[in-house]
Amino acid sequence: MINKRGLSPSEFEEIDQDLLNALMVYDQYIEPSGTKMDMYFHAHLCHMITMNNPGMTKELSKKIRMSDYDFLGLLDDSKTTQERYEERIKPKDQQSEIEKIGNMIKAQIQNKRN
Secondary structure, eight states, X not given: XXXXXXXXXXXXXXXXXXXHHHHHHIIIIISOOSHHHHHHHHHHHXXXXXXXXXXXXXXXXXXXXXXXXXXXXXXXXXXXXXXXXXXXXXXXXXXXXXXXXXXXXXXXHHHHHO
């Protein structure tokens, strides 16, 4: 209801907290909508098209999973949003540390030359 109808900021301020919590539970668990449901639809459609391909071998059909078509990573509930964020940031942090080490080595070499 909150996503479909859209509440104005004044409606959010005026709504009873218990009612807002109930609406949030309804939106997220009872009648979910939005990105995750769109991803379920997309992944299921792509999986069914692939599985119904006449050129599909039995070996390949055993390997293909619906999660292969989850390009946003939304269907896997094993990790929280925070864990996914930290996982995405980790390679960037490693790269910046490698660059720092490279800059330190470069500075030491330049100091030895002078």
